[in-house]
Amino acid sequence: MKISREKLSILIIFIFALLLPFLIGEYWLYVIAIAYYYGVLASTWNLLAGYAGQFSFGHAAFASIGAYTSALLVLNIGIPIPLAMLSGALMSMILSTLIGVMSLRLRGPYLALSTLAFSEILRIVLVVNYKYTRGDLGLSTPPLLPGVVSVIPYYYVALLILVITLITLRWLINQPLGLFLQAIRENEDAAQALGVNTNKYKIIAFAVSCFFAGLAGGFYAHFIQLVSPHIGALHEMTLIIAMTVLGGMGTLWGPIIGAIILRIASEYLREYGMYHAVIFAALIVVMMRFARRGIYGLIYGKIR
């Protein structure tokens, strides 16, 4: 059996990720687990932005929908956490489908505008409904794995969610759906003329990407054990975009690379306080202006 170079490198990276808990300490394992959370967000945002050319500024907000739905269900009704996380993901998918049906049937920047408004409104709604959400203070949520003090089991859960996301994305991209999405990005008129129901596929891409955002949000809620409006804030969205753009938009691996690099970088930049946010924002502008293919694009271009 001949294994292609791509499959071989994926296998090596996967084994490395499995062995990581034996190589680094708890602190950095925690950092990497958080990086996987962002990796899920960045790579699913990339399905929408990089493959389908549709822009959502609500990805972090949908993660917070997942987080709050899950947290509120567990705290008020007491259903099992994995089920609550799934409900959060479904809730995020339902809301995104509604917004998608409204704004994706139109050409132009309507999705970007309505998701931006949505995330800002969600923040206000969360802060105003203090009785249920405890506003800016946030809700403390029970841990996903009760009684577990070590980060290692959480690390494997994060890895599992990331791997499921990547397998789904890879499968979707190689389906006709993935090709339709790329056709829509390149030329929506031509795609429509060839009989592609562009609205339907744009909405499916949006709903799928928000499902995973909601799932990741639910995991994050029960991992850090605090749900606050911070999860859905626009600076989180900036981070997601910066990761995707740095790693390489429209590539499967780029967003993950970007997420891990920026997550580690923010640990080192922590002592500089707010400057790291300035640097990340500048990174988006500079990468878009001068290196649109991102790190993955640059490396891949060299190998070929």
Added chain:
Amino acid sequence: MTLQSILFFMEQLLYGILIGLNYSLMALGLSLIFGVMRIVNFAHGELFMLGGYISYFLITSLKIHPILAFFITVLALFILGFAIEKSLIRPLFTENLGDEYPIIITFGLSTFLVNLAIVAFGPEFRRPPRFAPVKVNLLLWTVSGDKFYAAIIALAIIIVTYIFIRKTKTGIALQATAQDRIGAYIVGIDVFKMNGLAMGIAAALAGAAGAILAPVFLLYPMCGTIPGLKGFVIIVLGGMGSIEGSIISSIILGVIESLGSVYISAPYRDVYSFLVLVAVLLFRPQGLFGVRERRV
């Protein structure tokens, strides 16, 4: 309905119109940018914020007279807008990039400016000195002087800008570029200069709004987010790129918010704009004054 409740209703209506006039400075600029370049400037709220800070420091640190400070602010923002177009947005037209380019680059610029403001000016709230009397008597009502004067200045700026766009030769060249880019290019209009001009004027309008509204709504690094968002809702409501639409829709949104916060619920006042956006997208996606560009 008593006379008192009618008077109260009219007072809220008046407030709505005053607020709407202030929104129109933001919306007109966004509309101009969209008309000429077919892009949405997601950094527009941050230009508002910069206008506020520049005018604040000119007045408090350099002790410059508020009126002179206002003109310096507007000029500074005009130059900044021109520079943003030349350095960041120009590649969209010269390098044949996709729709994602302007969205990401202006969003990146927006967060860059917010965080830069946090680092440079600090996260605390600042209150610029008032430039108007506390209360103004207007027929039967007494309204806040800041809001009243801000609205009057906004109205004056809107009228001047409108006349500039509709009557002067440069303004007509801007309109021509908005109507048909290639056609304008063929008849000898420097379309790149028009891009810069549209961006410059829009930035100057946003800066002017920031300078006159800062005493009303405190100044802090994120203070442009909500005004920017209102601007986006207004241009969708008015019809993307429609100059008249953006002005009239500003007043409509101002009135909806003012009445909504009194008769429905005050903490949700910023949520009404989202409901307006939803309604427009559902029932009249081309906006009140827009034309459907295509039906496929």
